[in-house]
Amino acid sequence: xxxxxxxxxxxxxxxxxxxxxxxxxxxxxxxxxxxxxxxxxxxxxxxxxxxxxxxxxxxxxxxxxxxxxxxxxxxxxxxxxxxxxxxxxxxxxxxxxxxxxxxxxxxxxxxxxxxxxxxxxxxxxxxxxxxxxxxxxxxxxxxxxxxxxxxxxxxxxxxxxxxxxxxxxxxxxxxxxxxxxxx
Amino acid sequence: xxxxxxxxxxxxxxxxxxxxxxxxxxxxxxxxxxxxxxxxxxxxxxxxxxxxxxxxxxxxxxxxxxxxxxxxxxxxxxxxxxxxxxxxxxxxxxxxxxxxxxxxxxx
Ligand SMILES: [Zn+2]
Numbered sequence: 202x203x204x205x206x207x208x209x210x211x212x213x214x215x216x217x218x219x220x221x222x223x224x225x226x227x228x229x230x231x232x233x234x235x236x237x238x239x240x241x242x243x244x245x246x247x248x249x250x251x252x253x254x255x256x257x258x259x260x261x262x263x264x265x266x267x268x269x270x271x272x273x274x275x276x277x278x279x280x281x282x283x284x285x286x287x288x289x290x291x292x293x294x295x296x297x298x299x300x301x302x303x304x305x306x307x308x309x310x311x312x313x314x315x316x317x318x319x320x321x322x323x324x325x326x327x328x329x330x331x332x333x334x335x336x337x338x339x340x341x342x343x344x345x346x347x348x349x350x351x352x353x354x355x356x357x358x359x360x361x362x363x364x365x366x367x368x369x370x371x372x373x374x375x376x377x378x379x380x381x382x383x384x
Numbered sequence: 385x386x387x388x389x390x391x392x393x394x395x396x397x398x399x400x401x402x403x404x405x406x407x408x409x410x411x412x413x414x415x416x417x418x419x420x421x422x423x424x425x426x427x428x429x430x431x432x433x434x435x436x437x438x439x440x441x442x443x444x445x446x447x448x449x450x451x452x453x454x455x456x457x458x459x460x461x462x463x464x465x466x467x468x469x470x471x472x473x474x475x476x477x478x479x480x481x482x483x484x485x486x487x488x489x490x491x
Binding site for chain 1: 385392393394395396398400401443444445446447448
């Protein structure tokens, strides 16, 4: 079997914040009528369907991406099983569950100025973004989803095909001397 | 910069997170229509200077279409609303009238 690898294994940059590639992460996209799918999602993930834009975090996390879309975050090795379990739980209910783990890249930013660093790259109002809220937006030229798990920790998901571009953007925005002192 | 609140997901989105979809509330003319009707549907737009209804897609966000009422000259936004409507809803019409007493929905 092929050796599994994330987009930029071990990539990290230490600037005014620390940027690291999060390695292999399991991600399952579920498209469904969310109220109808709530029981199945709970059975598979242990999490309730989140309120709009929120993330219910745990061993398996569930993020609200759109009124008909969730992103389930889990161990990379578990993602296929999550898809199978969803198919079993949701049965004939119209839905789509796909293991998108290897179509994505994920980065973690840590440091006191994570909001300032991300704020250079996105038009989103990060001052108004609560902890634990998924903000789908863009980083410079490409789509990304970002959220803060605490005041010093931000997470970024993007397409794997633009992983290098996004990592370089984040590293550039985090270069020493680039602190803007806004947030 | 134009900021529109996506009525689907509630995000205050910058115009650079959105894809513009042209004029809203067009009446579609398809098979069986006259050439003039089809031309008007495809190509002819009032291109209003002032109150205007537009389609937008929250492309770098929830991905859904919605509609917006704004002033094309001042960029003032009167409101955003569901794409599943065939005419501006009453609250949007009232919001426009409060700011533009001379405006009427027919123009
Ligand atoms: Zn939206």
